[in-house]
Amino acid sequence: MWINKIEVFHLSMPMKFTFKSAQALLNHRETLVIKVIDELGTVGYGEVVAFNEPFYTQETLPDSKRVLLNRFLPQLLAREIKHPFEIHPWMDNVTYPMATAGVENALLDLFARRQHQSIMDTVFHEETQDAIYAGMVLGDLEITHLLNQIDDYLQEGYARFKIKIKPEDGFFKLKCIREKYPDLMLLADANRSFRVEQIPELKKIDELGLLCLEEPLAEENFLAYQKLQEQLTTPICMDESIQTVEDLKKAIQFKACQVVNIKVGRVGGMYYAQQMIELCRQHHIHFWIGSMMESGISKILHVHLASLKDNYIPGDLSSSRRYFSEDVIQPEIIASQGLIQVPKGPGLGVEIDEDILKSLTINHAILDRDML
Ligand SMILES: O=C(O)CCC(=O)C1=CC=C[C@@H](O)[C@@H]1C(=O)O
Numbered sequence: 001m002w003i004n005k006i007e008v009f010h011l012s013m014p015m016k017f018t019f020k021s022a023q024a025l026l027n028h029r030e031t032l033v034i035k036v037i038d039e040l041g042t043v044g045y046g047e048v049v050a051f052n053e054p055f056y057t058q059e060t061l062p063d064s065k066r067v068l069l070n071r072f073l074p075q076l077l078a079r080e081i082k083h084p085f086e087i088h089p090w091m092d093n094v095t096y097p098m099a100t101a102g103v104e105n106a107l108l109d110l111f112a113r114r115q116h117q118s119i120m121d122t123v124f125h126e127e128t129q130d131a132i133y134a135g136m137v138l139g140d141l142e143i144t145h146l147l148n149q150i151d152d153y154l155q156e157g158y159a160r161f162k163i164k165i166k167p168e169d170g171f172f173k174l175k176c177i178r179e180k181y182p183d184l185m186l187l188a189d190a191n192r193s194f195r196v197e198q199i200p201e202l203k204k205i206d207e208l209g210l211l212c213l214e215e216p217l218a219e220e221n222f223l224a225y226q227k228l229q230e231q232l233t234t235p236i237c238m239d240e241s242i243q244t245v246e247d248l249k250k251a252i253q254f255k256a257c258q259v260v261n262i263k264v265g266r267v268g269g270m271y272y273a274q275q276m277i278e279l280c281r282q283h284h285i286h287f288w289i290g291s292m293m294e295s296g297i298s299k300i301l302h303v304h305l306a307s308l309k310d311n312y313i314p315g316d317l318s319s320s321r322r323y324f325s326e327d328v329i330q331p332e333i334i335a336s337q338g339l340i341q342v343p344k345g346p347g348l349g350v351e352i353d354e355d356i357l358k359s360l361t362i363n364h365a366i367l368d369r370d371m372l
């Protein structure tokens with residue numbers, strides 16, 4: 001197939017509240033939506049989920065945009081491709097995983113639509129669930145507010161909660177939650193905020209029966225993780241420490257974690273996400289599906305991925321309305337009684353509301369094969 005036209009929409013989505021983690025404060029979300037159109041007029045969408053600042057991983061949205069417009073997208077227009085995964089050898093999943101994933105995801109959506117297949121059927125040849133359990137992520141909130149939010153979302157049907165923590169009060173907050181909800185499905189994400197000297201705090205957290213502890217250590221070193229995992233019964237979960245398949249192999253070799261949070265953007269696309277999932281399966285490492293406070297285009301892809309039957313726990317996947325007053329996909333993502341339905345149609349299985357997309361766009365670029 002040939003890609004004849006590509007559009008890049010730079011979105012600015014106002015958020016309903018400020019999201020606070022150990023590393024970041026977010027009150028609006030900028031992302032890039034890539035729309036690809038082939039010679040038959042088939043359309044596919046993908047999202048580049050980099051943040052404006054490098055608080056999570058190194059790649060920033062201005063970096064992604066520059067490399068896309070100057071290199072990746074003109075190259076894509078210039079060659080015939082038979083399968084979306086063919087782009088990987090000439091794209092750069094190490095320096096620009098999120099830009100790479102955005103292009104690959106758009107091509108996969110288009111390719112699956114051409115084949116009249118769902119995106120999961122084009123990549124994974126296995127049975128999947130029709131619905132997935134939703135999961136709530138709560139930022140670093142003041143304790144009364146945090147407990148109230150858990151009450152509210154429990155009533156809405158959410159059963160799994162991930163709390164953002166930092167060394168100063170992480171144990172205190174988790175202990176308060178545990179006292180009030182002894183059986184809650186609870187995990188914590190420290191986003192690399194605890195130094196090795198603060199391991200005693202992590203040992204206290206270890207007593208609280210968490211499903212896993214995500215990215216506890218500031219030290220970016222698998223040996224430190226291995227030593228920590230030996231001292232904890234709570235499984236350590238890696239997120240930003242694993243960006244490439246090589247990172248995962250190394251983490252397995254070091255026994256640095258027992259769980260991996262898979263995010264398609266962070267790892268450079270479905271091609272690498274699939275390889276990581278297969279590696280996890282071979283080495284008895286649990287995996288589950290994260291998210292990036294993104295628009296529905298990337299989020300629904302993660303809903304699809306979370307429909308794999310051997311997911312460890314419900315993902316960071318909640319209703320579109322939790323973060324944004326409007327989403328660019330139709331139907332938007334709705335968690336009802338704690339469940340999200342997995343769309344069945346071709347590709348991502350959702351439509352893009354171009355009016356909403358355009359109303360959120362702050363910059364728009366068009367690349368045409370005729371212009372090469
Ligand atoms: O999308 C969500 O619901 C929240 C996801 C989330 O917690 C994160 C998204 C992006 C960057 C990180 O700070 C964080 C994470 O580390 O998992």
Ligand SMILES: [Mg+2]
Pocket residue numbers: 189191214215239240261
């Ligand atoms: Mg995380």
